[in-house]
Amino acid sequence: MPSYQYSHHARRALTHAELLAREFRHPRQDTAHLLVAVMLAEGSLGAQAMQGFDLPMPVARVYLKRLMPILEEPPDPVPEDQSFTKALEQAADEAGWLDSHYIGTEHLLLGITRTNLGNAIRLLHLVEITPEQVRRRLRSLISDGQAEFSLEALRANARLSELSRRVLNAAEQQALALDHPEIGVGHLLLALAQERRGITSAFLKQSGLEVEKLQFEIKSPSPELFISIESIVQRAIDQAEKFGSHYVGADHLLLALSLEEQGVILLQRYQTSPEKIRRLLEKHLK
The missing domain is CATH 1.10.1780.10 (Clp, N-terminal domain)
Incomplete structure (x- = not known):
């Protein structure tokens, strides 16, 4: 079986x-x-x-x-x-x-x-x-075509780097630990900020992300933090293809977050410039 x-x-x-x-x-x-x-x-x-x-x-x-x-x-x-x-x-x-x-x-x-x-x-x-x-x-x-968003289905259908898998797993574990109904953009942003093996943490720090404020507010029911990451993950797949990568990395996840409307709002909420994040990432990816 x-x-x-x-x-x-x-x-x-x-x-x-x-x-x-x-x-x-x-x-x-x-x-x-x-x-x-x-x-x-x-x-x-x-x-x-x-x-x-x-x-x-x-x-x-x-x-x-x-x-x-x-x-x-x-x-x-x-x-x-x-x-x-x-x-x-x-x-x-x-x-x-x-x-x-x-x-x-x-x-x-x-x-x-x-x-x-x-x-x-x-x-x-x-x-x-x-x-x-x-x-x-x-x-x-x-x-009727209704289904639950599943990281498992994503893992089966998208080529994820080891680092992006670590980030998505960390985001899911945060949501599970707090019994949140969705793996939201807040969980993803915090996981990207805490992942020290790649460049996402450094780029977010350079851009002024208020990590402690995010860590505190992720525990409260703030709707902006809990918007599903489904559209961001799909956009990350598109960005990986755009830059000629054979896999979806943590950098593509952060780039997608900085391009999506809900991600832009979230970054600005924590004093981070989406434009600066995009410039740093696009230079890195090229």
């Missing part, structure tokens, strides 16, 4: 699943934890699908808490039970059948609803939702 990586939103859901099991002092992670965790992954395709049903989060949490015994001292980390593992295996199957390069929250839900193991199906039945209803809703969203 092919090896798949999880999308940003799927990683968030997996983190939420363990946190829920720990919060409710349950003995293990079950498919019900994964179901509610997908609902908590704001901005994901799976969460969007579940919003079409009458299952408010407070209700889901109450049912989830009651579905399993509560321990005085739960294990740490909380183990995954057989149903959870099976759902992940079936999610990988669903991703393969849909010719996806990653496992997203949509595949997690499809995996959950393919098995009768675990408590997710019980939770759905308690609120009169059938697994097939969930699957139909997901198929409708997928057939």
Whole structure:
């Protein structure tokens, strides 16, 4: 079976699943934890699908808490039970059948609803939702061309340098650590500023980037910081081709950020001249 990586939103859901099991002092992670965790992954395709049903989060949490015994001292980390593992295996199957390069929250839900193991199906039945209803809703969203932005799909389809992979991985880890719904331009800019192996950190420092202010504000819900990097990554691919490079480097990512409107606004917010960044990078790339 092919090896798949999880999308940003799927990683968030997996983190939420363990946190829920720990919060409710349950003995293990079950498919019900994964179901509610997908609902908590704001901005994901799976969460969007579940919003079409009458299952408010407070209700889901109450049912989830009651579905399993509560321990005085739960294990740490909380183990995954057989149903959870099976759902992940079936999610990988669903991703393969849909010719996806990653496992997203949509595949997690499809995996959950393919098995009768675990408590997710019980939770759905308690609120009169059938697994097939969930699957139909997901198929409708997928057939409409909706998908989660995935670094995994990008890695499979774009030639990234080792440095640009490090930068994108760092941006994703920041977003995951703070449970942000998107890998945003703020995460990317901070990752570029902190990557010491290339020239992006030095160029941003020369241009006056207020790194400490960015580090502080990235922790708060500022919409300007959380605009998706999807268009910037695509523009970086175009810039790499323009300069005759066979790969997309961290320098191309920074150049693309300085050319995109949301990137320009962000750089100016932290006292950095987009024009100076572009001049430095274009001279370097030529």
